[in-house]
Amino acid sequence: MLEESVGLGAVTVLAVLEQAYFSLQVIYARRKYSVSPPATAGPPEFERIFRAQANCSEYFPIFLTVLWTAGLFLSPGMSSVCGLLYLYGRLLYFWGYSESAHRRLAPLYFSARVLWVLIGFSSLGLFLTFCRVYLKLDVLLELWTAVALY
Amino acid sequence: MLEESVGLGAVTVLAVLEQAYFSLQVIYARRKYSVSPPATAGPPEFERIFRAQANCSEYFPIFLTVLWTAGLFLSPGMSSVCGLLYLYGRLLYFWGYSESAHRRLAPLYFSARVLWVLIGFSSLGLFLTFCRVYLKLDVLLELWTAVALY
Amino acid sequence: MLEESVGLGAVTVLAVLEQAYFSLQVIYARRKYSVSPPATAGPPEFERIFRAQANCSEYFPIFLTVLWTAGLFLSPGMSSVCGLLYLYGRLLYFWGYSESAHRRLAPLYFSARVLWVLIGFSSLGLFLTFCRVYLKLDVLLELWTAVALY
Numbered sequence: 001m002l003e004e005s006v007g008l009g010a011v012t013v014l015a016v017l018e019q020a021y022f023s024l025q026v027i028y029a030r031r032k033y034s035v036s037p038p039a040t041a042g043p044p045e046f047e048r049i050f051r052a053q054a055n056c057s058e059y060f061p062i063f064l065t066v067l068w069t070a071g072l073f074l075s076p077g078m079s080s081v082c083g084l085l086y087l088y089g090r091l092l093y094f095w096g097y098s099e100s101a102h103r104r105l106a107p108l109y110f111s112a113r114v115l116w117v118l119i120g121f122s123s124l125g126l127f128l129t130f131c132r133v134y135l136k137l138d139v140l141l142e143l144w145t146a147v148a149l150y
Numbered sequence: 151m152l153e154e155s156v157g158l159g160a161v162t163v164l165a166v167l168e169q170a171y172f173s174l175q176v177i178y179a180r181r182k183y184s185v186s187p188p189a190t191a192g193p194p195e196f197e198r199i200f201r202a203q204a205n206c207s208e209y210f211p212i213f214l215t216v217l218w219t220a221g222l223f224l225s226p227g228m229s230s231v232c233g234l235l236y237l238y239g240r241l242l243y244f245w246g247y248s249e250s251a252h253r254r255l256a257p258l259y260f261s262a263r264v265l266w267v268l269i270g271f272s273s274l275g276l277f278l279t280f281c282r283v284y285l286k287l288d289v290l291l292e293l294w295t296a297v298a299l300y
Numbered sequence: 301m302l303e304e305s306v307g308l309g310a311v312t313v314l315a316v317l318e319q320a321y322f323s324l325q326v327i328y329a330r331r332k333y334s335v336s337p338p339a340t341a342g343p344p345e346f347e348r349i350f351r352a353q354a355n356c357s358e359y360f361p362i363f364l365t366v367l368w369t370a371g372l373f374l375s376p377g378m379s380s381v382c383g384l385l386y387l388y389g390r391l392l393y394f395w396g397y398s399e400s401a402h403r404r405l406a407p408l409y410f411s412a413r414v415l416w417v418l419i420g421f422s423s424l425g426l427f428l429t430f431c432r433v434y435l436k437l438d439v440l441l442e443l444w445t446a447v448a449l450y
Contacts, residue, residue: 006429269313
């Protein structure tokens with residue numbers, strides 16, 4: 001199992017590095033706008049960076065969960081590609097939100113769509129595994145056979 | 151291992167969908183009470199919904215961690231049932247908190263108790279696995295044998 | 301795989317218990333300083349405890365991610381030891397932050413350094429697994445052989 005998961009593992013480490021980058025940006029913004037912990041309120045420029053990081057942190061476990069569920073139950077390759085797209089979308093989201101609240105929207109919708117694709121992959125993978133284990137039915141094989149016979 | 155984890159995977163995807171539902175409620179509440187990002191302060195009705203979602207997000211990785219630890223080291227079936235109870239409790243918590251701070255309490259205590267059961271399952275599963283691997287001792291088998299002989 | 305992961309599982313359950321302890325401290329602080337939910341603003345003493353718990357919660361999924369990536373792809377033993385160090389650092393961080401914002405710094409830097417070690421272990425483990433699976437190259441074995449021949 002570990003052998004097939006190298007790609008998923010690489011995307012996972014990349015996701016952690018991205019979170020580290022976001023955290024550093026908040027530390028720099030705290031210094032720049034003189035907002036000392038534990039305060040989280042400050043000028044809008046600071047609050048946008050703070051909220052961008054908080055939002056990415058909130059979605060980090062959700063993202064990793066569907067990345068691995070889709071990867072293990074359906075396809076590690078397709079999930080890893082979706083994972084890279086998601087992380088790219090989150091980077092654009094962070095940079096966009098740092099500039100203005102409006103600029104966060106397009107990359108937010110993009111990364112949300114990628115998450116839905118991963119949720120779809122996860123559900124499909126779970127359904128196929130369920131059919132194979134409990135109904136002794138290889139749905140994909142049946143489908144290909146039906147198509148070939150047709 | 152993947153074969154036994156279909157139930158855990160299904161509960162996991164359900165947990166992600168529940169989080170998506172909570173996030174959407176915050177977006178609707180932001181529109182309804184005119185609280186634009188990055189602001190998080192507003193009328194109490196908004197703040198309750200915002201905090202309900204934040205609290206569920208905070209517990210999401212903790213829940214998934216004990217769900218899978220208990221599921222892999224002890225029993226996927228019992229853990230999945232606990233998982234469904236937890237998600238149901240969190241739904242009641244979110245709806246209750248949206249109405250009043252007091253109404254969040256009963257479902258909060260309920261979902262906390264389910265978490266403690268999952269922590270107990272995890273600890274027991276780790277202890278049994280430790281005995282089997284490092285002490286070459288199948289505690290459950292010994293117990294059943296002792297009971298049968300008695 | 302499960303057999304090798306008992307240590308990682310034990311550190312994981314310990315991490316969950318630590319989070320439970322932090323959450324309880326916030327509940328006690330809410331009572332002591334009369335800050336009722338959904339409010340999160342209050343006297344500095346309360347806000348420090350609140351932010352300490354929020355920060356630990358934010359890092360909880362990041363920590364577990366690198367703990368398991370390093371543990372599964374490189375070494376469960378070394379990762380578990382790092383995990384214990386991290387949890388100890390977080391405990392000192394929480395206690396320090398409860399007293400003053402300055403006292404959070406030393407344990408924060410310590411736990412951040414442990415995280416970087418785990419990120420390094422993860423990357424190394426992924427690199428070695430990649431070489432073994434895709435390049436049919438056991439880098440460590442080659443290295444030992446080269447050293448032995450030399």
